[in-house]
Amino acid sequence: MFDWPAFLLGFGVIFTACCGLWLVSLMKEDVSIVDSLWPLLFLFAAVAYYIALPQIGPRAGLLLLLVTLWSLRLFIYINCRNWGDEEYRRYKQIRANNQANFELKSLIIV
Numbered sequence: 447m448f449d450w451p452a453f454l455l456g457f458g459v460i461f462t463a464c465c466g467l468w469l470v471s472l473m474k475e476d477v478s479i480v481d482s483l484w485p486l487l488f489l490f491a492a493v494a495y496y497i498a499l500p501q502i503g504p505r506a507g508l509l510l511l512l513v514t515l516w517s518l519r520l521f522i523y524i525n526c527r528n529w530g531d532e533e534y535r536r537y538k539q540i541r542a543n544n545q546a547n548f549e550l551k552s553l554i555i556v
Contacts, residue, residue: 449498451498452494452495452498452499455494455495455497455498456491456494456495456498458494459490459491459493459494460487460490460491463486463487463490464487465553467479467480467483468552468553471552472549472552475533476532476533476537477533477537477540477541477552478528478531478533478537481524481528482521482524482525482528483521485516485517485518485520485521485524486517486521488513488516488517489513489514489517489518492509492510492513492514492517493510496510540552540555
């Protein structure tokens, strides 16, 4: 059975985080920060779903732990690899191909 309240909570958390990330990318004029932070979106969704569960069992806790470890590991790896670099070349190409109103388009494209 599909759990709409859990889905909507998770969707709301991810949507809010993505909009916040988009605003930060506009301020930094660098949309490649999406690569660094997208693993955390899975963590945010997992926490939201965990909170929305009607009852919490050991499997739910184990799943949350595994998603947390994976998400943080990938977040740290990507950030260490890209720290201090300029905007990634594929995003520069996307920016060049969508020059008119790129700031708004980047919310959907990236």
